[in-house]
Amino acid sequence: MIRRLALAIALLMPGAALAETFSAAEREAIREHGPWPQAALSDPTNRFSGDPGAIAFGERLFFERSLSAEGDVACAQCHRPDMAFTDGRKTARGTADGARNTLSLWNVGQMRWFGWGGASDTLWGASVRPLALMAEMGAPPEGLRARLRQNAALWHDYRAIVGQAAEDADGSAVTATVGKLLAAYQETLISPRTAFDRFRAALLGDDPAGVAAYPATAKRGLKLFIGKGNCNLCHAGPLFATDGFESVGMPHFIGPGAVDKGRYGDLLTFRASAMKASGPHSDAPGPMLTDQARLQHKDFGAFRVPSLRQAALTAPYMHNGALPTLEAVIRHYSDLDMERLHADGAAILRPLHLSKSEIADLVAFLETLSAAP
C-alpha cells in the first residue's frame, strides 16, 4: 500500500516524475553497478590472504611506525582510517613530499593493478613499495629486516605467524612477507553499502518506496552519469572503475624539467620488480596476464581510473590532487581541453558542456556512492 502511494505521489509530480522513470537500457546500466558488497577475493599469490591471524597482525603492522627508516612514519599516516584511508593532502607526505595523491584503500583487494600507474600487480607488492621508497617510508629491504628484529614484541609475533622461515629469510623475503601481511589486512577493507546501492536494489526489485527515497537530484545525476556523460564507460561495474589507465587531460609536470610519466613509467617499474605475481616471492609463481601488459605511447601521462566508491570522502582528486572537490572534477570533464588529449586517443572523451544544475546533479549522485563505515 505504501509503495503504491509513493508511486502515485511521484506520478503526480511532473518534475520529479521524469527522474523517477528509468528506461530498460538505463535499468540495465544501473544493474551493472552492483551488487554491493562484492565477495572478498582471495589472492593465490599471498599465502596469508584470508588468514585471520595474518589479517590481525597486518593491521598492527599498518599502524607500526618502527618499520620506517627513521621510525616515524606508518602506513596509516597517509592512509588514515578516519579519512577514508587517504590523508586529505594534494600529494602524499611520508619522509618527504611525494608527487601523487594518496589513493584510498577502500576495496583495494578488488583491484588487479595497484597505484596510480599500476606499478604493482599484487597488493603485497604495492604495499612494500612505500616501505622502500625514500620519499615515503625510506626503508630498504635489509634495513626493514633489521628494524623488525629490533622490536622484540613485533618480531615474536611475526615469527609466530611466519614460522621458522622468518629466521632464514633475507631482507627481500622479509619485505615480501611484510607486504603480504599488510595486504591480508587491506583485503578486508570493503566499503559499506550506500544510498545508491539501496536505490539500485529497490529499482531492480520493483520497490517504488525505495526508489522514491533516493533524492531526485541524485537520480538526475545518475541519468547523466550513464547517459550524456558516458561516465560509466570508464567508471564501470560495482566498483565504478575499470582497473585501467587513461589520459584525461590533467597536466603531469612535477616541476620544471620533470614529469610524472604515469602508466608508462610505472609499467617499466613493474617489469623490473621482483615483487610481482609471477616473481620469486609469489606464492603462486608462473606466467601471468599482467606480464603481457603492452607498453604504448598513450600510457605516457595516463593514470588509474579510480573507483568512485567512497569518492565523496577522499578529496582532493586526480593523480596529483589538483582538483579540490567533486564539482571541480566534473567541471574538468565539462570543459575538457581536447588539445591535451590526442585526437585519436581516448575517443570517448568530449567536453560535456554541463549546466550548473547538471553539475549539481552529478555531484549529488556521486555523493550517494559514499557512506561512513
Next chain:
Amino acid sequence: MRLLTVGLLCLAWALPPAAGTAGAADAGDLPVIDAHIHYSHDAWDMLPPDAAIEALRAAGLSRAFVSSSSDDGTLMLQDLAPDLIVPVLRPYRRRGEIGTWHSDPSVVDMLRDRLAKRRYAGIGEFHVFGADADKPVIRAVVKLAAEHRIFLHAHSDADAIRRIFMQDPGAHVLWAHSGFAHPEDVAAMLAQHETLWADLAFRSEQARGGKVDPEWRKAFEAFPKRFMLGTDTFAPERWHYVADHASWSRAWLADLPRPLAENIAHRNAAALADWALAK
C-alpha cells in the same frame, strides 16, 4: 580467481626471434629523425627553447620536423639550432584552432605572409577530414605548398588525402600517424600516390616487445622509402617522451634489416626535408 595463468601464451613470448629477422640491424646507434614534433605556446614556460633543443639532442635526434601553435615556437628553436630543426609551418596561431582553421580565410594570409619571410619545409601538421579537404582554405593551402614546392603534413583520413591529391596530383604529402589506418590500407594509399609518405607518430601496434608486426613488416618492405618516425608532442609534457620514443623505435627497428631500419629511422625523412629545403 583474480590472477589467470596463461602459460602457453607466455611461452610463445620466450621463443627466439621468428624467421625473417636474419640480417637484422643493431639499431642502438641509429641516428633518428623525428618527423612529428610540436613546440606550442603552452610548452614555452616549462621547457624554454634551449631546454627543448637539449631534449632533442639528448634523444639522439639528428633532425626534427617541428611545427607549432603559434609558428613562433618553431622559429625560436630553428634560430637556436638550424642544423637540427626542420621548420614546418602550422596553420594554427594558438591552440584551439584544430576544428575551425579550415573555415578561416585569414589563415591563408597568415601562411602566405610567413612563407614570404622564412623558408619552410612544409605546411602542417594540420587536421582535416573527409569533404572538408575540398574547402577553399584547404585548396589555397594545397596551392601554396605547390607554389613553394614544400610538403603538406596532414592529420587526415584517407578520404581527405585523396581529395588533396585530386587538387594537386603532384602534391607531396606526409600522412600524419599513417592516418591511424590498418597497414594494408596504408600500403594501398602509398601504392596509389607516389608522393605520399607516412609517419608513425602515436602508433604503437607496429611492434611489440621489439618485434615488428608481420603486417607492418610487409608494408615497410613494400615501401622502404616512404615511412618515418615521429613522437607527436601534442602536450608539453610529451617533450619528456621524445627520448623514450627514440629508444623504443630503435628497439623495433633492430628487428628489420639494417638498410630498411636506416630508411625509416632517418633517410626517408632526410630525403623529404632536403627536397623541400634545397632551393
